[in-house]
Amino acid sequence: MDFVAITSCPAGLAHTPMAAKALEKAAQEMGLKAKVEQQGAMGLKNEISAEEAENSEFVLIGSDQKIEKMERFTGKPVLRVDINMCIKKPKAVIDKCMKAVAARKNSNS
16 A cells, blocks of 8 residues: 545535545556545545555545544654645645655655
């Protein structure tokens, strides 16, 4: 798994699934493996397991909302972005996150 992501907006009815679909499609087009969980009024949809979290390179949070079950991602780089950017420019968001994680790894080496 290259990365996992969570999308969440205040209602969780429109932007949340739109952002999730955009990120999933962009990841696939970029040749990446990703799983995107949605959090909102409907609860958790497509929930990320502890194993999937552990096997990911980073966690992308497309939200400014409080995210449930963040303890799954302890020790993983977590990058927060505006949910609207996930919808409008999902490839750019993923690319920016990948570069940020790579830069962190290089500075820790």
